[in-house]
Amino acid sequence: MLKISTAPHIHSPQTVSGIMKDVVIALIPAGLVAVLFFGLPALIIIATSVAGCVLLEYLAGRFWLKTENTTRDYSAVITGLLLAYNLPSSLPLPMVLAGCFMSIVVAKLCYGGLGKNIFNPALVGRVFLFISFPVEMTRWPVPQFMNFLNIDAQTGATPLGILKHLDAAETTLIQSNSLLPEYWKMFVGYTGGCIGEVSSLALLLGFGYLLWKKIISWHIPFYYIGTVFIISGITWLFTHDIRFEPLTHILSGGLMLGAIFMATDYTTSPMSLNGKIFFAICCGILTVVIRFFSGYPEGVSFAILIMNAFVPLIDRYFTPRRFGVKK
Amino acid sequence: MKKIKTFPLGGIHPNKYKLTADSPIIDAGLPEYVYIPIKQHIGAPAKITVQKGDKVKVGTLLADSDGIISADIHSSVSGEVTSLEPIEGEFGYYEDCITIKVEGDEFEKEIDTSPELITEIPEADIIAQRIRESGIVGMGGAGFPTPVKTTVPPNRKARILIVNGIECEPFLTADGRLMIEKAEEIIIGAKILNKLLNIQNAIIAIDENKPEAIEIMQRLSKRYVGVNVQVCATKYPQGGEKQLIKAITGKEVPSGKLPIDIGCIVQNVATVFAVYEAVQKKKPLFERIITISGDECKHPANYRVRIGTPANYLIEKAGGASEEVAQIIYGGPMMGSSIINTQAPVTKLTGGILLLSDSLSHKKEEQNCIRCSKCAEVCPMGLQPYLIGKLVKEDMFEEVKDCHALDCIECGCCAYTCPANIPLLDYCKLAKSELKRNR
Numbered sequence: 001m002l003k004i005s006t007a008p009h010i011h012s013p014q015t016v017s018g019i020m021k022d023v024v025i026a027l028i029p030a031g032l033v034a035v036l037f038f039g040l041p042a043l044i045i046i047a048t049s050v051a052g053c054v055l056l057e058y059l060a061g062r063f064w065l066k067t068e069n070t071t072r073d074y075s076a077v078i079t080g081l082l083l084a085y086n087l088p089s090s091l092p093l094p095m096v097l098a099g100c101f102m103s104i105v106v107a108k109l110c111y112g113g114l115g116k117n118i119f120n121p122a123l124v125g126r127v128f129l130f131i132s133f134p135v136e137m138t139r140w141p142v143p144q145f146m147n148f149l150n151i152d153a154q155t156g157a158t159p160l161g162i163l164k165h166l167d168a169a170e171t172t173l174i175q176s177n178s179l180l181p182e183y184w185k186m187f188v189g190y191t192g193g194c195i196g197e198v199s200s201l202a203l204l205l206g207f208g209y210l211l212w213k214k215i216i217s218w219h220i221p222f223y224y225i226g227t228v229f230i231i232s233g234i235t236w237l238f239t240h241d242i243r244f245e246p247l248t249h250i251l252s253g254g255l256m257l258g259a260i261f262m263a264t265d266y267t268t269s270p271m272s273l274n275g276k277i278f279f280a281i282c283c284g285i286l287t288v289v290i291r292f293f294s295g296y297p298e299g300v301s302f303a304i305l306i307m308n309a310f311v312p313l314i315d316r317y318f319t320p321r322r323f324g325v326k327k
Numbered sequence: 328m329k330k331i332k333t334f335p336l337g338g339i340h341p342n343k344y345k346l347t348a349d350s351p352i353i354d355a356g357l358p359e360y361v362y363i364p365i366k367q368h369i370g371a372p373a374k375i376t377v378q379k380g381d382k383v384k385v386g387t388l389l390a391d392s393d394g395i396i397s398a399d400i401h402s403s404v405s406g407e408v409t410s411l412e413p414i415e416g417e418f419g420y421y422e423d424c425i426t427i428k429v430e431g432d433e434f435e436k437e438i439d440t441s442p443e444l445i446t447e448i449p450e451a452d453i454i455a456q457r458i459r460e461s462g463i464v465g466m467g468g469a470g471f472p473t474p475v476k477t478t479v480p481p482n483r484k485a486r487i488l489i490v491n492g493i494e495c496e497p498f499l500t501a502d503g504r505l506m507i508e509k510a511e512e513i514i515i516g517a518k519i520l521n522k523l524l525n526i527q528n529a530i531i532a533i534d535e536n537k538p539e540a541i542e543i544m545q546r547l548s549k550r551y552v553g554v555n556v557q558v559c560a561t562k563y564p565q566g567g568e569k570q571l572i573k574a575i576t577g578k579e580v581p582s583g584k585l586p587i588d589i590g591c592i593v594q595n596v597a598t599v600f601a602v603y604e605a606v607q608k609k610k611p612l613f614e615r616i617i618t619i620s621g622d623e624c625k626h627p628a629n630y631r632v633r634i635g636t637p638a639n640y641l642i643e644k645a646g647g648a649s650e651e652v653a654q655i656i657y658g659g660p661m662m663g664s665s666i667i668n669t670q671a672p673v674t675k676l677t678g679g680i681l682l683l684s685d686s687l688s689h690k691k692e693e694q695n696c697i698r699c700s701k702c703a704e705v706c707p708m709g710l711q712p713y714l715i716g717k718l719v720k721e722d723m724f725e726e727v728k729d730c731h732a733l734d735c736i737e738c739g740c741c742a743y744t745c746p747a748n749i750p751l752l753d754y755c756k757l758a759k760s761e762l763k764r765n766r
Contacts, residue, residue, distance in 0.1 A: 002652070003665070008742050009660040009665065009687075012744050073694075320706070321709050322709035322734065323708040323709045325709075
């Protein structure tokens with residue numbers, strides 16, 4: 001019995017779940033570093049968040065939306081990982097689950113599920129928690145290498161938090177430098193911060209993997225991080241104010257995590273190359289503005305969420321160059 | 328070696344599966360009956376000039392071209408016309424057709440069957456007449472009558488002839504083998520077309536994965552003034568007319584225009600070989616080279632096949648279709664069509680018959696678009712297939728107009744790439760037919 005179907009009759013081996021699995025693999029190094037520095041509590045948060053997201057998607061699909069099981073595409077795993085990576089390791093577990101609910105049920109399934117959501121689900125969850133539980137969300141355990149139990153960890157500040165609360169008088173002093181961790185510590189992740197954001201090294205490893213597997217292009221992370229580096233760098237050159245020191249700005253906070261894994265989210269980023277570059281530069285500008293002028297030390301999540309809202313508009317104005325048409 | 332050229336926008340690199348690249352062309356022999364459709368080209372069907380019971384020879388005119396955009400049909404065998412009734416075609420539709428019972432293998436006497444190479448090129452008006460009388464059409468798959476394509480409109484001027492030796496479809500190797508075995512004939516064919524078009528410049532474009540053909544063509548083309556070889560990158564759809572012109576000349580055919588508007592004429596190598604045979608050997612187009620291949624084909628090979636030979640005769644030659652064969656494709660796996668009737672004959676446009684397994688050709692279920700933008704990245708025309716698909720699904724054909732779906736060359740890169748298995752090419756084709764209908 002012959003089958004008939006329309007052309008093309010062959011298909012590339014890439015599938016949605018394959019892409020999602022690759023993103024999960026790319027996120028593993030950052031998780032390992034987190035466990036190394038923040039111990040078991042970080043692992044528990046990651047596990048809770050992933051389990052919470054997958055379970056909520058399964059339950060919502062089964063009992064509420066009556067759709068078939070959509071958890072097999074691994075996208076809920078990514079949301080769970082990214083949400084966990086955006087939380088401090090001391091956050092109480094019920095709050096983690098509340099974040100999962102916001103991410104999966106409100107930000108993703110209410111919009112129609114994978115591919116239909118306007119805002120990055122993990123960031124919606126994080127911002128919801130950040131605004132609802134400001135105290136718990138800004139209590140940063142001090143990293144301790146290989147101290148896995150880490151139950152009564154002391155809390156400290158993140159590099160960006162230190163910068164935010166410097167006195168005006170201190171800002172131009174060279175000694176203020178000593179308040180910040182050394183660059184190598186920020187690079188490997190030996191500083192305070194959210195679980196998955198501290199280690200630029202681990203995140204860049206994941207970035208390399210995504211590039212190698214051709215899951216994402218380099219444009220959004222490059223232009224996003226580049227914009228933050230250039231604006232803070234120029235400000236720093238003119239003011240010599242430690243608060244604008246560009247290397248600290250790109251190595252600390254959620255910039256690497258946001259630029260590599262969340263601004264590049266397929267569904268919530270523009271389709272055309274020029275649109276992606278425009279989106280990334282705007283994210284960079286917003287991040288710097290929020291970091292410099294707002295009451296919050298960090299602005300990556302807000303910047304990406306704000307730009308998510310502009311994606312349909314960007315898609316309308318930035319279209320690919322058509323063959324045989326002069327601009 | 329000169330620089331390898333390609334087109335800059337989009338494109339994919341599917342698995343090549345060129346199982347038969349080194350298999351010499353073998354003669355498929357004669358089936359018991361041949362079924363010759365009277366429409367094997369774009370345009371009006373030819374008018375039948377024979378009657379039931381007539382004795383015909385190889386090369387006898389069976390049907391006369393009807394109007395300017397049409398093509399003559401000749402007999403591919405000698406024997407007796409047994410029926411003029413329509414037969415079931417490859418897709419199950421009935422097609423007007425001439426059925427001939429094969430008796431012996433006698434050629435019309437003016438056809439030169441000697442293997443001798445004839446390099447002397449006749450005058451342009453004789454060339455034009457012989458091409459017209461030989462029923463030649465574009466054999467790359469489009470089937471546009473060659474006499475029409477080689478007639479330059481009065482306000483246009485041809486500047487360059489591009490001989491398309493790019494075979495970017497996986498599995499197919501017929502053109503590649505033809506270039507190896509009939510290289511000089513193709514070069515002379517290009518010279519003939521040059522004379523007809525009154526131009527001095529012909530470029531034979533070959534893709535990088537055919538080193539043997541490149542070597543032979545480069546060596547032989549040195550003996551002929553005005554014929555050059557250009558190597559192109561192995562990338563799909565490099566053989567697309569617009570993509571090839573862009574690669575060779577650097578110019579883009581403007582949207583909605585024809586290649587001749589920028590002075591280019593593109594002809595497939597098989598067509599150019601048919602031109603050589605028609606002009607130098609007075610041989611009408613009654614046979615062609617066909618690749619029989621596929622992952623479920625027992626003995627893949629390249630065959631010289633008489634037009635009208637039923638597909639199942641060829642499939643039996645290549646080892647038969649086992650239970651494992653899920654689809655039989657006429658043409659390549661990217662742009663070909665799956666057929667339901669293996670009794671159906673091959674035509675002037677059939678470049679290959681593929682026997683594909685279910686694991687290779689199975690279409691997976693369509694999922695939500697995840698907006699990965701890969702379809703737009705691979706589109707060689709710079710379109711946004713995801714958007715066309717979305718709008719077609721919602722019946723928003725007014726909006727589809729702004730997506731320029733009519734530029735689509737139907738190469739299938741979008742649907743091949745889509746990780747969510749969305750049949751984007753189907754949506755684009757639907758958009759095109761709707762737009763053409765309402766124009």
